[in-house]
Amino acid sequence: MSTRRPTSSRAARDRAREAREQAAQRRRERRTLIVVAAALVLVLVGGGILLQAWRTSRSPSAAAVAPSAAVTPIAISNGRPLVFGSADAPVTIRLYEDFHCPHCADFEETYASTLDAAVAAGTVSIHFYPMAFIDQGSAAAANAMACASEAGFGPAYSTGLFANHTLQWSTAQLISLADQITGGATPAGFTACVQQGSHLPWVQSINAAADQAGVQQTPTMFIDDRPVDITTLTVDSLKQKIADAAA
Amino acid sequence: MTSSPTARRGRFARVSPWISTVVRVLLGGVLLAAGGLKVIDPQSSVLAVRAYQLVPDPIATLIGWGLPFAEIAIGLLLVVVALTRIAAIAAAVMMVVFIVSVSSAAARGLSIDCGCFGGGGQVAAGQTAYGAEIARDIGLLLMAVWLVWRPQSRYALEHDLERDDHSDSDTTDLQEDRT
Numbered sequence: 001m002s003t004r005r006p007t008s009s010r011a012a013r014d015r016a017r018e019a020r021e022q023a024a025q026r027r028r029e030r031r032t033l034i035v036v037a038a039a040l041v042l043v044l045v046g047g048g049i050l051l052q053a054w055r056t057s058r059s060p061s062a063a064a065v066a067p068s069a070a071v072t073p074i075a076i077s078n079g080r081p082l083v084f085g086s087a088d089a090p091v092t093i094r095l096y097e098d099f100h101c102p103h104c105a106d107f108e109e110t111y112a113s114t115l116d117a118a119v120a121a122g123t124v125s126i127h128f129y130p131m132a133f134i135d136q137g138s139a140a141a142a143n144a145m146a147c148a149s150e151a152g153f154g155p156a157y158s159t160g161l162f163a164n165h166t167l168q169w170s171t172a173q174l175i176s177l178a179d180q181i182t183g184g185a186t187p188a189g190f191t192a193c194v195q196q197g198s199h200l201p202w203v204q205s206i207n208a209a210a211d212q213a214g215v216q217q218t219p220t221m222f223i224d225d226r227p228v229d230i231t232t233l234t235v236d237s238l239k240q241k242i243a244d245a246a247a
Numbered sequence: 248m249t250s251s252p253t254a255r256r257g258r259f260a261r262v263s264p265w266i267s268t269v270v271r272v273l274l275g276g277v278l279l280a281a282g283g284l285k286v287i288d289p290q291s292s293v294l295a296v297r298a299y300q301l302v303p304d305p306i307a308t309l310i311g312w313g314l315p316f317a318e319i320a321i322g323l324l325l326v327v328v329a330l331t332r333i334a335a336i337a338a339a340v341m342m343v344v345f346i347v348s349v350s351s352a353a354a355r356g357l358s359i360d361c362g363c364f365g366g367g368g369q370v371a372a373g374q375t376a377y378g379a380e381i382a383r384d385i386g387l388l389l390m391a392v393w394l395v396w397r398p399q400s401r402y403a404l405e406h407d408l409e410r411d412d413h414s415d416s417d418t419t420d421l422q423e424d425r426t
Binding site: 033034037040041044045046047048049052053055056100102134135165166167168216217 | 286288289290291292294297309311312313315316317319320321324330333366368369370371
């Protein structure tokens with residue numbers, strides 16, 4: 001539509017005015033775009049923080065916990081791990097984990113069923129060292145794990161803790177998890193134990209014991225005192241290692 | 248023709264929006280990936296921030312929760328909306344903060360993973376990768392700086408506005424030439 005011809009000065013003025021108006025319009029649009037974008041960024045970040053706050057403080061989800069047949073209550077003694085499985089089991093597996101360590105949760109997801117089966121078969125006894133080096137939630141969870149073991153539902157509680165490892169582990173969350181596992185029949189002793197942090201000194205002693213054993217990261221596993229490289233481990237190689245150790 | 252500076256400038260003007268498009272999508276994509284991988288595990292993300300030992304715990308928590316969303320937001324701006332210059336400035340500021348944080352962790356002899364794409368926290372003494380992490384962030388910083396310098400690109404919502412600005416200046420040039 002624009003054939004370039006020498007234009008009259010009036011037409012030129014019109015065009016200049018039009019251009020100015022267009023430019024003003026564009027500036028307005030651009031400003032709106034910036035304001036909208038800035039608002040979106042703020043909403044996304046603010047909403048995100050709220051979302052994460054909710055995700056870490058919500059109640060633990062019902063973990064697929066197989067209610068383990070009557071586990072014997074375990075006595076807690078300083079520096080000594082939680083022992084699951086028969087004392088006569090030919091293979092001893094030492095396991096160092098932190099309930100807030102994501103790799104530990106991955107480890108449990110992959111290998112827990114294999115280990116549980118070996119424990120149930122009487123082949124393996126697990127010496128479990130719940131360490132607390134990541135944060136306060138780790139210590140609270142490790143303390144609650146000791147309380148749960150004492151009350152006789154340790155293994156199921158450990159499964160629930162790892163299945164919900166993104167939670168911060170407030171006292172309410174720890175008790176809520178126990179309620180789900182015991183079907184609402186949480187012993188009063190457990191609740192008091194969690195509220196008072198009764199086994200926190202034990203948790204410290206477990207940290208010290210792990211330190212002494214040269215454990216630098218979690219998860220760390222020893223099969224009959226031989227360190228296992230978890231980065232190259234598979235379910236099959238774990239079964240093989242257990243079979244080799246039992247032979 | 249090849250030697251004429253105007254022609255060379257013309258060619259650069261033609262090519263640079265395409266370079267900017269690629270840079271915009273790459274940088275935005277990296278931010279989206281980094282944010283997305285962190286957003287799924289807020290606990291680890293907070294731990295990764297805490298491992299730098301640069302801010303008090305409550306602030307580390309806020310950063311751990313908020314930063315992944317900020318990365319996603321800026322990534323989205325770059326890839327989709329493309330308020331390129333502003334988003335690129337924000338990305339550049341982020342990269343500078345990352346580079347300074349990782350360098351300070353290295354200088355203080357901490358053994359941590361940068362947690363740039365999820366994970367993070369303590370690693371064994373020999374397993375740090377500060378050099379590679381800083382190099383990557385410098386690369387991303389350069390991309391952001393390029394976009395601050397050359398924000399015009401193809402396939403962006405903002406494109407129309409930018410092009411109008413551009414053609415505007417062209418017409419002004421023409422008019423000036425005529426007078």
